[in-house]
Amino acid sequence: GIQVEQSPPDLILQEGANSTLRCNFSDSVNNLQWFHQNPWGQLINLFYIPSGTKQNGRLSATTVATERYSLLYISSSQTTDSGVYFCAPSSGGSYIPTFGRGTSLIVHP
Amino acid sequence: DGGITQSPKYLFRKEGQNVTLSCEQNLNHDAMYWYRQDPGQGLRLIYYSQIVNDFQKGDIAEGYSVSREKKESFPLTVTSAQKNPTAFYLCASSGMASTEAFFGQGTRLTVV
Numbered sequence: 001g002i003q004v005e006q007s008p009p010d011l012i013l014q015e016g017a018n019s020t021l022r023c024n025f026s027d028s029v030n031n032l033q034w035f036h037q038n039p040w041g042q043l044i045n046l047f048y049i050p051s052g053t054k055q056n057g058r059l060s061a062t063t064v065a066t067e068r069y070s071l072l073y074i075s076s077s078q079t080t081d082s083g084v085y086f087c088a089p090s091s092g093g094s095y096i097p098t099f100g101r102g103t104s105l106i107v108h109p
Numbered sequence: 110d111g112g113i114t115q116s117p118k119y120l121f122r123k124e125g126q127n128v129t130l131s132c133e134q135n136l137n138h139d140a141m142y143w144y145r146q147d148p149g150q151g152l153r154l155i156y157y158s159q160i161v162n163d164f165q166k167g168d169i170a171e172g173y174s175v176s177r178e179k180k181e182s183f184p185l186t187v188t189s190a191q192k193n194p195t196a197f198y199l200c201a202s203s204g205m206a207s208t209e210a211f212f213g214q215g216t217r218l219t220v221v
Contacts, residue, residue, distance in 0.1 A: 001168075004151075031208050041146075041197055043212040086151065088210075094159075095208035096142065096167075097201070099151040 002027040002091045004100035012106045013077050021072040021103045023087030032063050032089040034072050077107045115200050115213035122220050130185045130216045132200035139205050141183035146197040158183055194220045
């Protein structure tokens with residue numbers, strides 16, 4: 001199956017800083033989602049982005065499917081951005097999300 | 110409210126007992142999934158179902174069983190054959206027109 005690598009594994013920021021999270025995947029994808037897992041374990045949908053660029057407030061994402069990577073940008077980070085960010089592409093004939101190990105983000109006030 | 114409901118939120122069981130986790134969705138989604146998450150890890154696929162009365166094993170199906178008798182429901186049974194059942198279990202669903210997956214709030218299972 002598709003392999004997913006996320007970097008960095010851990011990230012510590014001061015409130016107000018910007019950051020870029022990267023997701024590399026091993027195969028062509030038919031779907032890709034970014035999720036934020038909050039401290040209570042809930043997975044929150046951020047982006048559904050098999051290709052192209054999308055923006056939602058302070059967050060934006062870009063997927064370059066031909067080069068097999070996706071980027072999540074967080075600008076002007078806030079303490080509520082803390083948590084784990086997962087990239088979950090799917091490939092082949094199914095649309096089953098496959099997860100990386102995530103990037104753990106801590107934003108200090 | 111449309112969404113995915115998992116119950117219970119916390120579950121404690123003695124070793125050797127089977128336990129069933131509930132997952133219900135009212136999004137009219139065809140596909141449903143079960144994942145397991147261990148501390149500091151990503152999500153691993155246990156079972157998935159793309160249509161009623163049909164389901165497939167995921168990467169870590171040993172010691173688990175599922176059923177899909179109704180479109181809305183996809184219960185997961187953790188059997189006594191599962192060696193390390195203590196984990197956080199997440200259920201998800203997705204549709205055919207839009208394949209975006211949505212998750213329930215999870216069930217934390219502790220086996221003592």
